[in-house]
Amino acid sequence: MAEISRRGFLKGSLAAGTALGAGLGFPNILRAQDTVKIGVLHSLSGTMAISEVSLRDVVLMAVEEINAKGGVMGKK
Numbered sequence: 001m002a003e004i005s006r007r008g009f010l011k012g013s014l015a016a017g018t019a020l021g022a023g024l025g026f027p028n029i030l031r032a033q034d035t036v037k038i039g040v041l042h043s044l045s046g047t048m049a050i051s052e053v054s055l056r057d058v059v060l061m062a063v064e065e066i067n068a069k070g071g072v073m074g075k076k
Helices: 006-032 049-066
Strands: none
Touching: none
């Protein structure tokens, strides 16, 4: 059986504790919010603006359609 070093044990314990803490707190944050925020990264100026302005419009249209149908899990 392989022995685990003290440093390895501490790293594993820290990772497990962080994952557990994040897992317990994250659902509460989601329940507390009434809206879902969406981030979209597009160039709206410069050389890429020609193609990406239409992509922004498509994203906005999709958000409007989803919200009209009741949102995502009841949240808009």
